[in-house]
């Protein structure tokens with residue numbers, strides 16, 4: 001019997017499907033799809049500097065400001081001779097920075113070589129070092145080491161975890177090239193200049209009128225030097241950690257190493273841990289230092305109480321990378337004992353996080369950390385005493401906030417009523433709002449939290465003076481004192497390392513709008529950012545189309 005060509009084709013397909021191992025499904029289905037992941041920015045409320053050393057804890061709140069990484073194949077089809085290639089192409093686009101970089105990536109050692117860059121003419125003026133390398137145009141300042149390490153380590157993680165058959169499929173996927181687009185929510189950056197240039201008032205409404213993913217303002221002058229301003233005018237929400245985490249998560253999903261599309265269960269936690277290990281390792285290598293890691297941790301897991309991982313995990317990678325193939329190093333690091341701690345933490349109910357951007361262009365954290373470490377070495381006894389006091393104040397703030405959450409759970413009606421009364425008054429009038437024993441307990445806990453932040457601020461200022469750096473500069477002290485005297489403001493402080501980044505406030509009830517107006521009259525721009533406990537996640541659509549459609553649906557038809 002002669003089979004028709006159609007029947008033969010269907011039969012072959014059937015046989016192929018029968019022999020098909022379901023393990024390969026994620027990989028193959030990924031061949032046709034793009035993958036989009038997002039990770040949040042953070043605010044370190046307590047634990048700045050101390051969190052660098054175990055067992056000190058830091059309270060980190062993640063935010064609704066997110067970085068997005070969109071990954072897709074660069075070419076629709078595999079070229080017939082591509083099986084023989086040992087390099088593939090990578091394109092990295094950052095629309096907000098007007099940058100596009102093309103790399104060749106070695107499929108053996110995962111080394112990236114930049115082959116071309118395009119940037120806006122504006123940035124040429126900001127570069128201090130440019131040179132020609134053969135036919136390649138290379139600029140030191142416009143490299144993106146965070147994304148480069150994220151790509152190398154995510155690819156190495158896939159090779160390290162896959163068997164030979166999966167490696168073959170991965171190789172084909174890689175040979176289609178990788179196209180990466182990076183987008184950061186407006187809240188990561190300062191748009192003060194654009195708002196002023198448009199003649200708009202310095203209000204959250206003006207910020208909201210900017211299109212999503214607006215172009216970023218570059219700080220003028222030399223960037224990244226000692227005590228200098230960072231390259232871009234940022235608000236301090238941890239752009240590099242959110243960006244690295246989003247790229248790692250999108251790539252690991254794209255390759256089929258993890259599946260982050262289900263949101264619960266032990267498997268999901270394991271997948272998050274893999275993303276954390278790769279993102280944390282890539283972030284440390286890109287920064288050239290081992291920070292505490294709270295920013296990557298919150299980008300992965302969302303809001304929590306954090307205790308750092310033992311730095312030896314990363315220092316062993318730094319040593320091994322010199323003599324071991326990357327794939328083996330990553331296999332080792334995945335097996336290491338990562339001992340970071342994360343405990344559930346969120347703000348008590350009816351409390352809101354607010355950030356105010358004072359317009360000073362942000363601070364460079366690494367140089368501030370360096371100064372504090374130098375001071376610790378030069379005055380070990382005094383610095384130890386100071387850290388002990390700071391640690392106690394941090395613990396008290398955490399305990400008072402946890403107590404408020406407990407009181408809210410157990411006495412909701414009283415809690416709600418106290419919070420709304422306090423939201424309309426300055427703290428000196430809060431005691432008068434308590435009419436019964438339980439309300440008094442709630443108000444006392446509010447004061448406990450206020451006293452703790454005042455202590456934290458005092459010790460942080462003293463530490464800054466001792467180390468010779470502006471942890472809570474005078475201009476920020478004046479702003480924070482004014483803020484804490486406003487009705488309904490529970491806490492205010494400089495997050496993380498402090499300096500000239502945006503300040504934070506925790507307000508109760510609806511008092512946030514009032515605070516935003518007062519900030520505006522002091523030339524401080526209230527950001528639109530809010531606390532959002534969600535960590536890294538997979539997105540179903542390009543955030544640019546998402547935000548446009550949600551913008552359209554929110555326009556009311558009269």
Ligand SMILES: Nc1ncnc2c1ncn2[C@@H]1O[C@H](COP(=O)(O)OP(=O)(O)OP(=O)(O)O)[C@@H](O)[C@H]1O
Pocket residue numbers: 094096097144146182183184230231232234235236237238239240241243295365501
């Ligand atoms: N939209 C973007 N696309 C590509 N790269 C970006 C984008 N936004 C920021 N970056 C890059 O991310 C890096 C941010 O790192 P930097 O060390 O300045 O900040 P950080 O320490 O993470 O900031 P933060 O103070 O927010 O915690 C810079 O190299 C910057 O060029």
Ligand SMILES: C[C@@](O)(CCOP(=O)(O)O)CC(=O)O
Pocket residue numbers: 044047048049050051052236238291292293294365369495496497498
């Ligand atoms: C000073 C430090 O403790 C916090 C830095 O925080 P931020 O990047 O300024 O939010 C450093 C670190 O934890 O890595």
